[in-house]
Amino acid sequence: MKITVIGGTGLIGSQLVTRLRDAGHDVVAASLSSGLDLLTGAGLDEALDGAHTVVNVSNSPTFDEQSLAFFRTTVGNLLSAGERAGVRHQVALSIVGVDQVPGLDYYRAKTLQEELLRGGPTPYSIVRATQFFEFMDSVISMTADDKAVRLPATPVQPIASAEVVAALADVASAPPLNGILEVAGPDAFTLDELGRLTLAAREDERPVITDAHAGMFAAAPGSVLTPGPDARLAPTHYEEWLATTLKG
Numbered sequence: 715m716k717i718t719v720i721g722g723t724g725l726i727g728s729q730l731v732t733r734l735r736d737a738g739h740d741v742v743a744a745s746l747s748s749g750l751d752l753l754t755g756a757g758l759d760e761a762l763d764g765a766h767t768v769v770n771v772s773n774s775p776t777f778d779e780q781s782l783a784f785f786r787t788t789v790g791n792l793l794s795a796g797e798r799a800g801v802r803h804q805v806a807l808s809i810v811g812v813d814q815v816p817g818l819d820y821y822r823a824k825t826l827q828e829e830l831l832r833g834g835p836t837p838y839s840i841v842r843a844t845q846f847f848e849f850m851d852s853v854i855s856m857t858a859d860d861k862a863v864r865l866p867a868t869p870v871q872p873i874a875s876a877e878v879v880a881a882l883a884d885v886a887s888a889p890p891l892n893g894i895l896e897v898a899g900p901d902a903f904t905l906d907e908l909g910r911l912t913l914a915a916r917e918d919e920r921p922v923i924t925d926a927h928a929g930m931f932a933a934a935p936g937s938v939l940t941p942g943p944d945a946r947l948a949p950t951h952y953e954e955w956l957a958t959t960l961k962g
Contacts, residue, residue, distance in 0.1 A: 716740040717886055718765040720792065721772035723747055725848065726807060729879040730769065730886075737883065745772075752788035758795035767803040768796055769886050774823060777930075781823035789827050793834040803890045804838045806831050807882060810871075810896050810945075811938035812842065818933050837890035843878045844871045844898040844941060847955050850912050853905070857929040862921050863913065864928035865906040869937040872908070873899040874955050877948035896945035901952060905931055908952070915956045 717734055721727040722743025731743045744750045744761035751757060752772060762768060770792060774781035796804055808824050815821040831838045845853070850872070857864045881897040903911070909922040926932060931939070941947075 715767060715887060716742070716765045717767045717769060718742040718744055718761050720744050720750070720752070720761070720768060720770040724771065724773070725846075725875055726771045726879055726882070729876060730771065730882055733879055733883045734886065737887065739887065752791060753784070755791040755795065758791060759798065762795050762799040762801060765796075765799060765801055767805060767886050768792065768801050769805040769807075769882060771807045771882070774820070777820040779819045781820050782826060785823045785827040786830070789830040789834075793830065793836065797835045801836055803886070804831060804834065804836045805882065805886050806838070806840050807878070808840050808842045808894075810842045810844045810898060810941050811934065814938035815934045818930060820930075837892055839885045839891040840894045841878070841882055841885055842894055842896045843881070844873050844939065846875045846878065847872050847899075847950075847952055848875050850908065853929065853931070854909055854912060857925070858920070860920075862923050863909055864923045864925040865909045866926050866928055866932040867904040867906050867924050868931045868934050869902055869940050870905050870908065870931070871898040871902045871940045872952055873897060873948050874950045877950060880948075881946055896941045898941040898945050898947055899952060900947050900949060902940055903952070905929075911953065912956065915953075915960060 717739050719727050719731050722731045723745040731741050734741045749757045774784040812821050813825045906922050906924045
């Protein structure tokens with residue numbers, strides 16, 4: 715099967731390209747470095763030529779209200795180009811609980827992406843993932859100073875990026891869901907608890923102060939960032955992944 719990966723050089727895209735090629739698929743890795751400009755549409759027809767499936771793991775360069783315009787334009791361009799090319803399956807990576815956090819511009823933008831895909835001309839699949847293990851350091855740094863880290867007690871159930879890639883590869887090579895698959899890690903934490911585990915593993919002695927107003931995830935109400943009962947749960951535990959990463 716010929717599959718085009720939009721955003722094929724990023725954290726998820728690069729792993730997905732490798733996994734799909736190892737499975738025997740003909741894969742095009744499309745990104746700015748390959749001459750693709752999603753905002754103008756330049757390079758899209760070439761990237762999608764002959765593709766059966768398109769997997770969109772591209773991302774907005776900003777997380778503010780400009781991300782709404784980014785997804786509105788890029789998804790529109792991608793769907794139009796896909797229709798011209800005869801693409802039979804459009805796959806997008808999204809976020810668990812994305813439509814339940816209207817207080818975050820980026821989440822509203824990703825919700826718009828999903829809505830445009832559902833209303834488009836091509837059968838589709840949406841893979842919603844929880845927060846990646848790899849992003850925990852960035853989450854900590856957003857609300858940290860030299861003396862402490864402030865994090866809300868927001869429930870999360872993070873997942874390794876490699877296991878998100880595995881789910882995307884399975885979905886991309888199967889018939890369209892015309893719906894949503896949720897994927898998550900095996901363990902639920904509160905974000906402040908996860909911060910303490912991370913700092914302890916890194917021998918960072920700064921305390922984590924529970925602060926209901928700290929950081930972007932403070933805007934997420936209740937347990938909306940955790941998966942529903944039908945989610946696909948990955949096997950890797952955060953503590954195991956963290957220990958392996960530190961050894962590396």
